[in-house]
Amino acid sequence: MRYGINPQQATARAVPVDPDRVPLRLLQGQPSYINLLDALNSWQLVREAERTLGRPAAASFKHVSPAGAALAGPVDEATARLYDVDAAAVGELTSAYLRARDADPKSSYGDFVAVSHEVDLELAELLVRVVSDGIVAPSYAPGVLEVLAKKKNGRFLVMAADPEFEPPEQESRDVFGLRLTQQRDRLALTPDLLADVQVGALPEQARTDLLLGLAVLRFTQSNSVCYVRDGQTLGIGAGQQSRVDCTRLAGAKVDTWWLRRHPLVQGLRFRPEIRRQDRVNWQIRLVEGDLTEDERARFRQAVEADPGTLSPAERADWLDRLTGVSFVSDGCLPFRDNVDHAHRHGVTSIAEPGGSIRSDEVEAACRELGIALAWTGLRLFHH
Known part of the structure; x- marks a missing residue:
């Protein structure tokens, strides 16, 4: 590798656990340590999302967490205008990436891209026009590598992931002279995880969004939460020590996304x-x-x-129009304040593990605010 996490860590290598089973191949460029972490985490996210929901998926990663993730779907005029594309004609894979990048386009500056399907010329030509560091995908259509070779004078990273690769049952890391080993989390994300509905009812779109949120949080640094609407993340909060701070941080990103459409x-x-x-x-x-x-x-x-x-009244009026947002937490909501803050950002459905000592207060808050609540029984911490 070019270097480790920082340039002063000059010696850095990536070695397959099993030389006969390699998860990805380098087609162009020279990755750093963080580039590989982004590639490996982002590829797992889009592969899981596509397997779970059966639609092309994309993610925009920065510093080992997604800035945005999305399924293929409609590209709104605000996004189309910003990226100079025809909203009515854009292809599925490109739509997934545009929706992922536009969740938090400030953070996605210089991102690492992951897509679940073969990269076509349309997406390649878009990538040449945006500031991005690399991409991982299962394959590349004829002519795509030649297009991507023009980016960053050939230093743009291009990696091909093996969609059939399955990692070992045990995973390890070395930390300060200790090797930590654990069983890999292989629990599938299925609709059954949303069967335990405590409050209200989950519309079909909410179920899709909540499952996408679970896939996103599985590969986001904890504590983490995300807001999802119509198959697109609107705000992801990662790596906060306090869950409610995470909820507020991600909620502010939701507000920014929506206000940009004013x-x-x-x-x-x-x-x-x-x-x-x-x-x-x-x-x-x-x-x-x-x-x-x-x-x-x-x-x-x-x-x-x-x-x-925007005046305070205009701002408040516009924010009040946002609804149909789903909210997912990688761990139990410990207090009702998370529900109160999520409600401010258009949330109408929540999925969280449940089972905390104050889950009854969380449930009461959802009833009070008209928010559907599902307990997944599944914690998805990622460190």
């Missing part, structure tokens, strides 16, 4: 020289509503006309 934001007319990522960043800073004086001056230079800002 007519004021969609009406922005950027000057032609403003790059795509800068447009994304200005959209986000505008809806966050706390531009500094210096930022406001630079923003005015980036747009044809300053649209002003």
Whole structure:
């Protein structure tokens, strides 16, 4: 590898546990330690999502957790306009990646991409136009590798995963002179996990979204939660010591995603020289509503006309329109505050393991707020 987690860790190698069973092949570029962790985690996520739900899946990874993940589906006009694609004509695999990347496009800058199906020319040509570090997929259509070779002067990482590869029953890691070994978690994510409905009823779309959320959290650094709507993550919270902080962090990302679709934001007319990522960043800073004086001056230079800002009432009115969001937690909700915060972001369905000492309070909160609640009985911590 180029180096380990940091450049000063100059000696770094990746060695197959079994030389006769290799999970992926390097087709282009030279990966770092983190690149390989992203590739291995993201590939497992999209493979699990596709196997569970039977649709093409994509993930956008940063620092060993997904910034976004999605199934193939409709690309809305906000996303299509940002990435210069025809929403009505975009292919399934490209739609999955666009939906995954647009969940948190600020974080997805320089991402590692994973897709569940063969990469076609449409997706390859899109990847050439966005800032990304690499991709892992089961295969590549004729001509695709030649297109991707143009990106980053041939340093763009391209990896081919073996879709039939199954890892050993035991997995190990070395930490400070100790080798930790455990049984690999092989429990399948099936609709049966959502059978124990404690409150309300789960619509079919909610079941799909909750299963996608479970696949996402299985490969997200814990504590983790995610908000999902129509087969697309809207906010993922990862690696927080407090679960409610994770819920609030991911919820803020949901709000940003939805506010970026407000007519004021969609009406922005950027000057032609403003790059795509800068447009994304200005959209986000505008809806966050706390531009500094210096930022406001630079923003005015980036747009044809300053649209002003959303008033608190306009902001609240728009956020109140978001509904049909599903919420998944990788561990038990320990207090009802997670439910209260999730409700603020359009959540109507929740899946969590259940069985905490205050699960009755969580259940009561769901009844009070009209949120369907399913207990999975399954913890999905990932470290």
